[in-house]
Amino acid sequence: MAALAPVATGWLLAGEWRAQPVRMAIAVLAIAVGVALGFAVHLVNSAALGSFGRAMASVQGRADLSVRAVAATGMDEALYPRLARLPGIAAASPVVEVPASWGELARPGAPAKTGGRFTLLGTDFLRAMQVTPGLIGVSAAGLSGVGTGNGWLEGRIWLSPALMAACRCRAGQNFRFTAAGRGHDPVVAGTLAASGQDARLAVIDIAEAQDRLGQFGRVQRIDLKLAEGADPAAITARIARALPADALVATPDGEASRADALSRAYRVNLGMLALVALLTGGFLVWSAQSLSVARRRPQFALLAVLGLSRRGLVGQLLVEGLVLGVAGAGLGLALGYGLADLAVTRLGGDLGGGYFNGAQARLAFPPLAAAGFAGLGLATALAGSLVPALAAARVPPALALKGLGDGIDPGRRPAAWPGLALIAAGTGLAMAPPVAGLPILAYAGMALLLAGGVALMPALARALLAPLARAGSRWLPLDLAIRRLWGAPQAASLALSGIVASTALMVAMAVMVASFRQSVDDWLVAVLPSDLYLHLEAAEAGGISPDAQARLMAVPGIAQVRMQRVMSIRLAPGQPAVALMAQGGHAAVPLLQRAGGPAPAGTTPVLISEPMAWLYGWQVGDRSTLAIAGRPRPVFVAGVWRDYARQFGAIILPLADYRRLTGDLTMTDAAFDLAPGAQPHAVQQALAAALPAAVRGQAQFGRPGEMRRIALQIFDRSFAVTYALEAIAILIGLIGVATSFSAQVLARMREFGMLRHIGVARGQVLAMLALEGAGLGLVGAAAGIALGLGLAIVLVMVVNPQSFHWTMDLALPWPLLAGLAAALIACAAGTAVLAGRRALGQGPLLAVRADW
Amino acid sequence: MRPETPFAPTAPAVRTAPAVLTARGLAKSVPTAAGQRRQLFAHVDLDLHAGDVAAITGESGVGKSTLLNLLAGLDQPDAGNVTIGGQALSGLNEAATTAIRCRHIGFVFQAFHVLPHLDLARNVALPLVLAGAAQGPALEAARAMLDQVGLAGRGSDHPAVLSGGELQRVAIARALVHRPPLVLADEPTGNLDPDTARRILDLLLASAQQAGSAVLIVTHSEAVAQAAGRALSLSASGLAPRAPGALGA
Amino acid sequence: MRRLVLLLLAPLLLAADFAPVKPGVPFRFPADHGAHPAFRTEWWYVTGWVQPKSGASAQAAGIQITFFRTRLPRAKPNRSRFATEQVIFAHAAIADPATGRLRHATRIARSGFGLAQARVGDMDVAVDDWRLWRGADGRLHGHVVVDGQRLDLAFTPRQPIILQGRAGYSQKGPNPSEASHYYSWPQLATSGTLAGKPVIGTAWLDREWSSTLLNPRAVGWDWLGINLDDGGALTLFRVRDTNGRALWAGGSHRDRAGKTQIFQPQDVDWQAAGWWKSPRSGARWPVRPIVRYRLGSQWQALEIKPLMPDQELDSRSGGGPLYWEGAVTVPGGRGYLELTGYSAPLRM
Structure with missing residues (x-):
């Protein structure tokens, strides 16, 4: 005899579906919601990252290696011939790379205007042809501009397809x-050969770039092509x-890892939240399956x-879990x-996180990730079914057949130690x-805390209710309610686990936010x-200028x-850039720590x-060095300030x-203190009028x-x-x-x-149920x-600092918590009463006579 | 046939038939609230051959249902052994006992115990599909069995619309659909009114005889005990034959 | 259409900025071995035959090394070090009959940063790792890498320079302004290594610089430079129009003793023949032309045999032309034949 007869399994499954369609549907939905959230977060993340990564790769032109200046102001161009002559380098291409913008830039929080940011590159076409051919411009006729007698292409610019579409320009x-x-006005000569669909790029000749930008003697980047058979590691070290x-x-x-690091913490946190939803779904499956198994105990006894066989029963329940x-x-x-x-169309690829500016995310369907999330959902459903299945198999059929074996023994105290x-x-x-760099262990700790809290529920419920149980009550419904809760804490814990888990998670997130x-x-x-x-904006x-x-x-x-004067500076390869802010006057930042003495000479x-x-x-x-204007300068750390803007x-x-x-005497930001009596609006207009025309589109x-x-x-x-x-x-x-x-x-x-038979009125039974429900809800x-609150403390004190490297002060939203508690109690009591009304409506005779 | 057992049935037609059920020296005790153990019975011996009909009576609480559980392999005795169809149950694991029970035993309970969400034909066919039969032949056999117990053509009905007597007919059909050598019945007429009870009992015994199964009934009812070929009384000291007419004390 | 017009007009528009080619300009060496940056186009063009030092001449191969300098003027002054006006590009090719087709490579860069330049004052033109220069010992040296194979050659002059045309003023079209400054240095004794193996042979250097080289009706030219076995040197060329007829022709012959005759257009008769079609580009090249020249009052015929038919050079990916440049033999001499403008009109 097979341990699991397929025909019997099918009949029993179909029977259960007919018996409890709503419960099974809710369990399916719980799994579906968890999987959906996790999958959606993953899809959005990969789409945004993928397009961001492609955009970044396009800007770099897919060279074998690049040497980059640490700051946007560039490095000495004399490095170019030195690198070109190194053994192992087949070709070197110098590049001027600066952020630029056209039109009026959108302000944060306001809808996009007719403008945008892009990256302006100045390349030596002849070198770029060998090292980064994707950055070569092609005219409308499809010919490159190299050596065909057209000269140095002064006054011409080539735009990437994404930029052409965004600024609605055409060749000519x-x-x-x-x-x-400064403002510039070249003629569009064509589009770039192979820069992909994602990046907003424009390319001009490098000599023209240096002239236009006033950047003689400096380049931001040198792209390198390695010789055949060269060892990249050795060459990198030599360089x-x-x-x-x-x-x-x-x-x-x-x-790529820098792009990845930019948003990794944010993405991981989103992913964790999605897993939380899946976990909550798992709880729901567990409670649904437990109740279903408890209800069907006599049926299982008959089948036994x-x-x-026992294995067959466990198998049967696992198949149910599998189907769910x-x-x-x-x-x-x-x-x-x-x-x-x-989410991508409404909120953008970064779901509002602000990490992926200007990159359009395209959704792809990744079979492997989909299988992974489907597997997670399946595993959750199976895990949620396993414990009830094993519990059901443990009950001897002989006892269960007689309606005994409920396991309720008020004498036994639920164990608190697990x-x-x-x-x-x-x-x-x-x-x-x-x-x-990620708070993985802290998340694991939170999961254990949650499991521990839920496991503690029976013992906790009993401990809280013991004094009430001892005191008793003259009001019958209350008395019955207390005794039931106190006497059957395991049954109570099934209902409680769902409440406790989802309340805890919600409270934790609400308090953190x-x-x-x-x-x-x-x-x-x-x-x-x-x-x-x-x-x-885009003025790195x-x-x-000083005149303006x-x-x-x-x-x-x-x-x-x-x-x-604000710019980015790279302190370490593979790490995102650090903001360098040269401030005039007194720095207006909240200091967390301050150095004892003045800076050393x-x-x-x-x-x-x-x-x-x-x-x-x-x-x-500490004393350290910063590379400013080509040389390392000694700096002294005089204080640490709290910053939420630059992660x-x-x-x-x-x-x-x-x-x-x-x-560098230019300025990119200013803070104005107005004289008493001055009108802010009027002063702002006067300032806007006083700005040079070229930067008006960038000014906010x-x-x-x-x-x-x-x-x-x-x-x-x-x-x-x-x-x-x-x-959710x-x-x-x-x-x-x-x-x-x-x-x-x-x-x-x-x-x-x-x-009812012994004389308790219908209203009193309902009152008892309401009080049970309210008690459990409370x-x-x-x-x-x-x-x-415990989880929130972990989030605020451990997870956030480890993920984003900043600290925050704990603030408890009391009105929200109180409202939540009230809603839970009302819901618990309400559903208990509603269900009771349905049960009592069938009449007491039928209730006693029922087979099951 | 064991000559040293004076209480073996004497019907010559079954003297040479193989023993369907043999129990020797069964003893069972149960835990009490105080943590002690209370002996229910001991030294229980029993032999059943094909076609036998036996009834076990006794005081309430003496352990009749427990004895039935021991004989079905649902519980382990403190002492003694049970052999069904020549296979000893002691020493077998739970899966093997279940397999034997599935093939060799049919059950009829006092409380009907019909699965509420399967139709009648499927309820009756359960023992067959649990043993691995295919859906088609199992349902056919089930419908034939329903015909036999007087519920012809009602295979697609659900238990909710049936009366108590009809439910017990279904149980009897289920107990016999797989032609088991042994049928165990625990108070089969307990939940039925007297007329229906009589009819059900007749049906059970006739169907069992038609299938060639032995029947062992645990009951309070005098009428049932009298209808059985053998009447046995269970007490703390074992199983003893009972004089017809005397109710189990 | 507009692009074509611009291309045709460009030489005229820009010619005003370039140095013109005028007759009567004296040549001064070594300065004229070096670059003339004011002119629009200039080249150093070495061709030759080499064979393994210790081998039969049957294993001979042809070599070609050419460095070009092009001047692209700038419209506005620009202080950037990248704002140079000169672009240096180079071709090198090895014609090895064992391969069946040319092995060739190119280099191109704008001058500057010490990575590419054409020096003024003496011959020293380089781009990245390729270089052609005149050493202190008076020998010319060339170093190029073709397909991973290094070519290191030293060229020892054994004969004086030939000033082509009228003392170096070589007319190339019916209009006197269509001309170049042109000298050749034939019979250069060659030695060095090719892919590590020592080789010897004979080479020919052609030097031209100009700003307005071609008549607007010209589509291309044919050129032949032969080192004669008896120590003489023969140069022949013609410039063709769309119909394949000669717009202009010329050349020179110098015998072993040094007596030189400069050919006028009517002294050269060149018929395209021996058409070979390239399997790659589909262009048809007349690799066995029927050429006659009048030496003195005698017409001499020349039977030209290429080392192999496939000596096509495609530099279009770098913005250059598609042309045929191959090692050829004639009875009594060896040299190189160059055919241009047979697939598309040549733009210089």
Whole structure:
């Protein structure tokens, strides 16, 4: 006899589907939602990353190796012939690379205007042909501009397909744009040969680039092609030895990992949240299966008697779990794809996180990832079915047949130690250091804390209710309710686990987001003390000249101006760039730590941001070096400040020192303090009029109140997905509560029939059920909120700092928590009563007579 | 046939038939609330051959249903052994016992125990498909069995619409569909009114005889005990034949 | 259409900036071995036959090394070091009958940064790892890499330079302004290594610089340079129009003793013949032309035999032309034949 007869399995499955279609559908849906969220997050992430990676690769032109300047101001072009002559290098192509913009740039929080950012490249066509042929321009006739007698192609520019589409230019028209603080107006000669569909690039001749940008003697990048059979590692080492302080070797892998690192923490967190949804779905499957198994115990006993072995029974239940899992996973994949599509078109490839500017994400269907997520959903469904299956198989059929073997023995105390052990282990893991820069162990610790909290529920419920049980109550329904809860904590725990898990998760996320938001708001107030701010977008290569600065300062109504020059600087290969902010005047940042004494002679005092201290290990009082204007300059860390705007670090140094070291007198940002009585609006208009025409499209004015509002808007948008996941977690929890209550109530129909027979009124039975439900809801909400606060502390103190390298202050949203608790209690009581009404409606006689 | 057992049935037609069920020296005790154990019975011996009909009576709580569980392999005795169809149950694992039970035993319970969400034909066919039969032949045999118990053509009905007596007919059909050598019945008429009970009992015995199965009935009812060929009384000291007419004390 | 017009007009438009080719300009050496940056186009063109030092002449191969300098003027002044006006590009080819077709390579770069330049004052033209220069010992040296094979040759002059045309003013078309400054240095004794193996042979250097070389009606030219076995040197060329007829022709013959005759157009009769079709480009090249020249008052016929038919050179991917440049033998001499403008009109 086979342990699992297929025909019998099929009949029993079909029978169960007919008996409990709603419960099975909800279990399928729970799995589907979890799989859908995980799959959607993965799809969006890969699409955005893929297109971002392709865009970056297009900008680099797929050279074998590149040497890059650490800052946007470039490096000495004399490096080019030195590198070209190194053994193992077949060809070297020098490149000028600066950020540029056309039209009017959109402001954060406002809809996109007729403009945008792009990267301007200046190449030597003859060299680029050998090293990065994708960056060669082709005219409308399809011919390259090389050596056909057309001259040096002065005044011409080639645009990538993405840029041509975005600015709506055609060959032969003029393309007006701003770079390095100046306006330019060349003729579009054609498109680039093979730059892909993602990047916004424009290419001009390198001599013209140096002339237009005022960048004589400097290039930002030298692309290299290696000789056949050359050893890349050896050559990279040889190159690194030949480099000055302000140049780095950038390998394609390094660049890819830099792009990856930019958003990795954010993506991992999103992925974790999606897994949380799957986990909650798993809880729901577990409770649904447990209840179903409990209800069918006598049926299983009959089947065991008739000839279904224990293995066969476990197999039968696992097949049920498998069917749930397959249906849920399939539905989840389809839902996930639709969700991802919606998210990408509405929210953009970074789901509002702001990491992938200007890259259009294209969704692909990855079979391997889909199989992975389907497998996860399947595994969750199987895991949720395994424990009830094993529990069912353990009950001797002889007992179960008689209706005994319910396992309820009020004398036995539920063990508290497994839950406590899990909580202890979870706490330990939560305090562990990051692994590969990610808080993996902390997430594992959170999972253990959650499991421990849920496992502790029976013991906790009993402990909380013991005094009430001892005291008793004269009101019959209350008395019965308390005794039932106290006497059958395992049954209670089934219903409780869903509530506790989803409440805890929701509370944890809500507290983290509230804390973060409050900290960001406080920080914004601290960093925006002035009345009016000016920012130039896409102006890394150069901003407003000193003459224009003088004109700005002469505008009436201004009491004080603080100028700033902001650019990115790379401190390590493979790491995202750090923001270098040269600030005039007193730095308006909230300091977390301050150095004791003044800076030593010969060093420049710098203030570093919290993420910078975390990532690069710089401490207050340290002396280090920064490559500025070609040479390493000694710097002294005078303080650490809190920064939420730049996740990868920022350094503030005095503007005067910067200007002295580099000779760069331009300015990209300014903070204006207005004179008393001055009208901000009028002053802003006067300033806008005083700006050079070339940078008007890049200039953005802002007032503190408005900027705070927009920043918080962006914050909310980037947490939109988190909010959605919170809501889904709660919804799943509430559905779990409702289904488990109704199932338990239906299972106790005979008990109610008996109560009615001995004279308990219908209303009193309903009251008893309401109180049971309320009691469970109260215990669950209290435990869930307590557990959630614990998880929130892990999130705020461990996960966020390890992921994003900043700290925040804990803030508890009391109204939200109170509302949540009230909603849970009401829902639990409500569903218990509704189910009770349905059960009692059939009449007591029928209840007692029922076969089962 | 074992000459040293004075209580073996004497019908010559079955003297040479093989023993369907043999029990020797069965003893069972149960745990009490105080943590002790209470002996239910001991020294229980039993022989059943094909075609035998035996009834076991006894006080309530003496362990009649427990004895039935031991004989079916659903429980392990403290002492003694059970042999079904020549195979000893002791020493077999749970899967093997289940396999034997599936092929060699049919069950009729007091509380009908019909699966509410399968139709009648499928309920009856359960023992066959659990043993691995294909769907088509199993359902055919089930419908034939339903005809035999007087429920012809009702294979597609669901148990919810049946009366108590009809449900027990279904149970009888299920107990015999796989032609087991042994049928165990635990208070088969307990939930039925007297008229229906009589009819059901007749049906059970006739069907079993037609299938050539031995029947062992556990009952309170005097009428049932009288209808059986052999009546045995279970007490703490074992199984003893009972004089017809005297109710189990 | 517009592009074609621009191309045709470009030489005229830009000619105003370039140095013109005028007759009567004296040649000065070694300065004129070096570059003349004011002119639009210039080349150093070495061809020759080599054979393994210790081998039969049956294993002979043809070699060609050419360095071009092109001047592309700039419209605005520009302080950038990349804003040079000169582009250096080079071809090198080895004609080995064992291969059946040419092995060739190119280099191209704008001058500057010490990576590519054509020096003024003496012969020293280089682009990346290729170089052609005149050493202190008076010998010419060439170093190129073709398909991974190094070619290191030293050319020892044994005879004086030939000033082609009228003391170096070589007319190329009916219009006097269509001309170049042109000298040749034949019978250069060659030695060196080819892919590591020592070789010896004889080579020929052609030097031309000009700003307006071709008549607008010209589509291409044929050129022949032969080192005669008896120590003489023969140069023949013609410039063709669309119909294949000669717009202009010329050349020179110098005998062993040094007596030189400069040919006028009516002294050269060149008929295209021996058509060979390239399997790659589909162009048809007359690789066995029927050539006659009038030496003194006698017409001499020349039977030209290419080392192998497939000596086509495709430099279109680098913006250059498609042409045929091959080692040939004639009775009593060996040299090189160059055929241009047979697939598309040649633009210089």
